[in-house]
Amino acid sequence: MKEFNIVVTGIGGQGSLTLAMVIAEAAMKQGYDVKTTELHGLAQRGGTIPCHIRFGDKIYSPLVLEGEANLIIGLEPLEALRACYYGSKKHKTVFIIDTHRVLPLNVSVLGEKYPSIKEIEKDLKPFSSKVITLSASSIVYKETGDVLATNIYLLGYAVSKKLIPLKEKYILEGIEEITPKRYFETNKKIFELGMKYKS
Amino acid sequence: MQKILLDIPGQKIILMGNEAIVRGALEAGIGFSSTYPGTPASEIGDTFAEIAKDAGIYFEYSTNEKVALEAAAGAALSGVRSLVSFKQFGLNVASDSVMPLAYVGTRAGMVIVVADDPSCWSSAQSEQDSRFYARLAHLPMLEPCSAQECKDFVKIAFEISEKFEIPVFVRTTTRVSHARGIVKLGKIVKGKTKGKFVKDLKKFNNLPPNTMRMHEELLKKIDKIKDYSRKMKLNFVVNNVKSKFGIITSGVSFDYVMDSLTDMKLKIPILRLGMTYPLDNEIIKNFIRKLKSILVVEELEPIIENEVNSIVKEVNPKLKIYGKQNGYVPKSGEYTEEIIIDALEKITKKKYNLNLKAHRKEYQKIKIARRFPLMCPGCQHRATFYAVKTVMGNDTVFGGDIGCYTLGILLPLETQDFIFSMGASEGLIHGIKKMSNQKAVAFIGDSTFFHAGIPALINMVYNKSNSFVIILDNRITAMTGHQPNPGMGKTGMGEDTKALSIEEIVKACGVDDVKVVDPFNLKEIMDAVKELMNKEGVSVLISKRECQLLAYRKKIKQGIKVVKFEIDQTKCKQAGVCLYKLACPALYKENGRFYINKNICTGCGVCVQVCPNKAIRAMIK
Numbered sequence: 001m002k003e004f005n006i007v008v009t010g011i012g013g014q015g016s017l018t019l020a021m022v023i024a025e026a027a028m029k030q031g032y033d034v035k036t037t038e039l040h041g042l043a044q045r046g047g048t049i050p051c052h053i054r055f056g057d058k059i060y061s062p063l064v065l066e067g068e069a070n071l072i073i074g075l076e077p078l079e080a081l082r083a084c085y086y087g088s089k090k091h092k093t094v095f096i097i098d099t100h101r102v103l104p105l106n107v108s109v110l111g112e113k114y115p116s117i118k119e120i121e122k123d124l125k126p127f128s129s130k131v132i133t134l135s136a137s138s139i140v141y142k143e144t145g146d147v148l149a150t151n152i153y154l155l156g157y158a159v160s161k162k163l164i165p166l167k168e169k170y171i172l173e174g175i176e177e178i179t180p181k182r183y184f185e186t187n188k189k190i191f192e193l194g195m196k197y198k199s
Numbered sequence: 200m201q202k203i204l205l206d207i208p209g210q211k212i213i214l215m216g217n218e219a220i221v222r223g224a225l226e227a228g229i230g231f232s233s234t235y236p237g238t239p240a241s242e243i244g245d246t247f248a249e250i251a252k253d254a255g256i257y258f259e260y261s262t263n264e265k266v267a268l269e270a271a272a273g274a275a276l277s278g279v280r281s282l283v284s285f286k287q288f289g290l291n292v293a294s295d296s297v298m299p300l301a302y303v304g305t306r307a308g309m310v311i312v313v314a315d316d317p318s319c320w321s322s323a324q325s326e327q328d329s330r331f332y333a334r335l336a337h338l339p340m341l342e343p344c345s346a347q348e349c350k351d352f353v354k355i356a357f358e359i360s361e362k363f364e365i366p367v368f369v370r371t372t373t374r375v376s377h378a379r380g381i382v383k384l385g386k387i388v389k390g391k392t393k394g395k396f397v398k399d400l401k402k403f404n405n406l407p408p409n410t411m412r413m414h415e416e417l418l419k420k421i422d423k424i425k426d427y428s429r430k431m432k433l434n435f436v437v438n439n440v441k442s443k444f445g446i447i448t449s450g451v452s453f454d455y456v457m458d459s460l461t462d463m464k465l466k467i468p469i470l471r472l473g474m475t476y477p478l479d480n481e482i483i484k485n486f487i488r489k490l491k492s493i494l495v496v497e498e499l500e501p502i503i504e505n506e507v508n509s510i511v512k513e514v515n516p517k518l519k520i521y522g523k524q525n526g527y528v529p530k531s532g533e534y535t536e537e538i539i540i541d542a543l544e545k546i547t548k549k550k551y552n553l554n555l556k557a558h559r560k561e562y563q564k565i566k567i568a569r570r571f572p573l574m575c576p577g578c579q580h581r582a583t584f585y586a587v588k589t590v591m592g593n594d595t596v597f598g599g600d601i602g603c604y605t606l607g608i609l610l611p612l613e614t615q616d617f618i619f620s621m622g623a624s625e626g627l628i629h630g631i632k633k634m635s636n637q638k639a640v641a642f643i644g645d646s647t648f649f650h651a652g653i654p655a656l657i658n659m660v661y662n663k664s665n666s667f668v669i670i671l672d673n674r675i676t677a678m679t680g681h682q683p684n685p686g687m688g689k690t691g692m693g694e695d696t697k698a699l700s701i702e703e704i705v706k707a708c709g710v711d712d713v714k715v716v717d718p719f720n721l722k723e724i725m726d727a728v729k730e731l732m733n734k735e736g737v738s739v740l741i742s743k744r745e746c747q748l749l750a751y752r753k754k755i756k757q758g759i760k761v762v763k764f765e766i767d768q769t770k771c772k773q774a775g776v777c778l779y780k781l782a783c784p785a786l787y788k789e790n791g792r793f794y795i796n797k798n799i800c801t802g803c804g805v806c807v808q809v810c811p812n813k814a815i816r817a818m819i820k
Binding site: 011013021024025028033034035036037038039047048059060061062063065066067068078079081082084085088090091102103104105106107108109110112113114123126127147 | 567
């Protein structure tokens, strides 16, 4: 495979970085070259955290080129919309978005508009072949009493729907390698739940 | 065991560029490392902090970058291999000692890692290009483009350093420091961890007229290193095909160039420069000799481009150079593949299969609510800013400084009227107060105070300033990822040490009016501000409490229940003070009503104190 490009986006604390690292680990285990990049420091404090993951036979740039993403995982709907330019019809980009909204202060304080999920889906149309929205975080919350494993749930979903060309076995190994040992069983369960999601 | 200490040569693991730098140092037999944290370099120090004990080496967070550099130089002069790391502004601080160090040289290998931040993702001050320092100091500079090269180049840097008794720069940028990639491990080498400083005035005495002799010797060294770089193949040609057009590039730009050529189905020779100082003129001459045109791709300043320009006259005066000077690639901001494709489309007239301009037009049509970086939910700096602004008023000059509290510049707090460099709040406020009668206050964090705030405070006292300073003491260096500092009683290796009292230091600097308050008690802090703001002379308020993010995480980890807050909708009269004046990110407004997001509330209770209608209460369940 020449290359597969993923952008994972969300806000600080939602686990976009962990998700990126799990995918990268799995890609290496499956024999691919892999690069990722993320931002730290000032950019991290409550701001947007887009992580790029690229894998394939030989990868140079750690950044996904505009329009070249194969998959965009949005842990927050507005942030998924903000990452729209990484997607395109040409590359048949698929968006997977958790519908739980975290309102930025610019919406609460300055009255900037937070679009509805329907509007976001419409806006993303020109940049995708498919936009999938699901309320993963509420399922995860019901299951674990916390929303933290939403990233792993979405990964399970993506793997089962073959939206990411990595084997379940390697993803699970990646989860084991990257996430804290004490959460492995929970994460595994959430991953499998994500795989069973019926749309 | 930590992944980075795996001693299985040949094994492949994924490392961040910053981690790979540490691995490279371990494979080069390092014994000493120091740093002052600064993003995008922070994880170099953090990784050393994690592994130093197990690896049997010494590591420290120094009080500032100049001290860090001097300590590393001391180790290298004692025969122990050392590495010092910092971000670009850290090199500004350290530069005063870099210059004489270049003349004096080293004994064991010494590597200086400097991380630049094109696009200022994590840097508030400027978009400086640290490559100039290599030229200013006459020190060799290597520029890796990936995690694998971070490891390899650090090893090569140690080799060059030791061979020529000269410190060597390894310069990264954000997309090298903060990019992960597969790294093939080599063998970890146990280097010296104890040394001895052997006196040698012939080598170390840099008083004039020796200074000039040392300058001459340094220039000769640099010429030899140029020859050596050729031997080491640090600069090389990729895609050695017949062509009239070529590309010269370095650092992560090389990766963008490689991908652009693949995506545009072009085969063009590339000269990749791994050592950007001293530049190997010969390889550049050979590369450009038969070309009609070249594109120079480097982030930030046109340093390579200008040097190539000066070589051209001699070997190929008709060569057309595309670069920053004629606007084919930008002079500021980080590069991306889009930028290279754009330049290649203009030069080669070949089109990439996606019209990026049209694509851009399409997405720029969508208006997306902005989400700025913020101080965390429950951050005590917000409480301090709220209290100070309420008491002193909007017309106060708020001196800003470097740390999480820099974010106080944003709406609605707006309590950082300027931000210069570490410790600068005090110097500027002193000057402003000397020349005006305005109300003013300098805000400075604990780590920043230790770093560069003490001389400025002494200056205030010495020069009879009429200034008010607030030290935002959150008991840690928070912005860069919670590194210990001299106020905490812990070293970078996790050992107990003396915890320096900021209050005692302030008093020792000659300040008589000092008060310590808890920022979560708004009445207490407001009373103290009222008392100190109009005092004659220098007064200091220390707003002291452990970083709330850290305190909250600790509680969660220990299973301690955090009492969170909610808004009693029957009492809330939509005054909006909580959201519009305090603006904690846990607060939000939906359909005209105010709420607290319980998922992110950290239970600080400050919003309870600002509500005029007593509508905020602890959550019942």
